[in-house]
Amino acid sequence: MLCNQHTGVYVGGPVARLGLKLAADAIEAVALCDGEVIARGHGDDRALPRVLSELAGEVPQPTAVTVATDGFERMLATGTGLAPVAALRLAQAGGTILPPTTSWPERLRRAVGGVRATLPGGHDLTGRPLAELDRDAVIRTVDEAVRGGARDVAVAAVGSCAVPDHEHDVAELVRREFPDVAVTLSHELGNLGLRDRENAAVLNSALRCSAEVLIGEVEDALAGAFPGAAVTFVGNDAAALGAEHLRRFPVLALAGDWRRPRAARPHSRRRRERSWSSGAATGSGRASSWTAARPGHRHPNP
Numbered sequence: 001m002l003c004n005q006h007t008g009v010y011v012g013g014p015v016a017r018l019g020l021k022l023a024a025d026a027i028e029a030v031a032l033c034d035g036e037v038i039a040r041g042h043g044d045d046r047a048l049p050r051v052l053s054e055l056a057g058e059v060p061q062p063t064a065v066t067v068a069t070d071g072f073e074r075m076l077a078t079g080t081g082l083a084p085v086a087a088l089r090l091a092q093a094g095g096t097i098l099p100p101t102t103s104w105p106e107r108l109r110r111a112v113g114g115v116r117a118t119l120p121g122g123h124d125l126t127g128r129p130l131a132e133l134d135r136d137a138v139i140r141t142v143d144e145a146v147r148g149g150a151r152d153v154a155v156a157a158v159g160s161c162a163v164p165d166h167e168h169d170v171a172e173l174v175r176r177e178f179p180d181v182a183v184t185l186s187h188e189l190g191n192l193g194l195r196d197r198e199n200a201a202v203l204n205s206a207l208r209c210s211a212e213v214l215i216g217e218v219e220d221a222l223a224g225a226f227p228g229a230a231v232t233f234v235g236n237d238a239a240a241l242g243a244e245h246l247r248r249f250p251v252l253a254l255a256g257d258w259r260r261p262r263a264a265r266p267h268s269r270r271r272r273e274r275s276w277s278s279g280a281a282t283g284s285g286r287a288s289s290w291t292a293a294r295p296g297h298r299h300p301n302p
Contacts, residue, residue, distance in 0.1 A: 017062055017064050018059070020066070021069070022068070023070060027048050029055055031062065041055045049225070052222065063229075065229045068233070069214065072211065072250055079107050082108075085154055086141065086150045087115070087117070088142075088153060088170065089117070089157075090166050091158045092120070100154075101116060101199070103195075113150075122157040122160070123158065123160070130158060143177075151180060151209070154183075154205040155186060156194060156198035161187050182208055188249070200251055211246060215233075215243050219243060233253055
């Protein structure tokens with residue numbers, strides 16, 4: 001039994017909810033019961049197990065734990081914690097379009113590294129193939145990336161939101177030939193714009209390994225203090241993301257840190273900042289633009 005410090009009424013059973021905010025230099029925890037704050041905890045960024053163990057002695061078993069973090073956005077801001085990625089674009093053979101990540105800030109391009117390639121494939125607006133998928137070229141490109149240290153592949157095909165066949169074919173091929181390599185498919189993340197989907201897929205692949213570490217640390221700390229508690233993470237649009245879903249798509253939590261939406265920047269600067277990562281939809285199950293899409297701050301597809 002726990003006494004509500006405001007009403008003096010004793011509350012029994014697992015009725016508490018726990019919120020965690022993981023910031024760059026501090027951890028904050030708040031336990032609520034019937035909308036009332038019943039306990040708080042805080043510590044430095046390495047003190048999560050201690051903070052949770054202290055709360056475990058003060059609050060009942062929570063029915064749900066919600067975690068907000070700015071960790072993924074900090075990785076982009078600092079260029080640290082990003083893994084090398086092989087970015088494969090499937091488009092019409094002989095096209096003159098710019099290669100993947102061309103418009104990215106140079107420091108992020110260096111941090112992500114990896115191989116960039118435009119290979120035959122994709123579909124037009126009517127669903128007809130733009131080119132036959134070159135499976136041998138896919139294997140050669142991924143093999144080069146793996147020999148260079150990459151363990152993640154991002155695939156973006158023209159027209160894949162309507163016909164994702166070539167993206168699925170590449171994923172099946174890569175998983176068969178390179179079992180240790182993870183694959184992100186652009187049609188599972190972004191909207192109709194090719195570069196939007198492509199940028200979201202590459203960012204997702206670059207964040208995947210660090211996301212696995214962060215989620216594992218949170219789960220281990222919660223298992224020690226509140227075993228069995230259901231945990232969710234805050235997504236870009238304030239949606240709740242399960243741990244397994246976030247492991248697959250960490251880019252969905254780039255702006256999941258519970259901060260107030262930033263004031264709109266001048267239009268010209270906003271357009272420059274969105275040029276390399278713009279347009280990814282902010283709805284449920286979609287990726288947000290790094291600089292522009294946060295809860296309450298949407299932007300149209302360019």
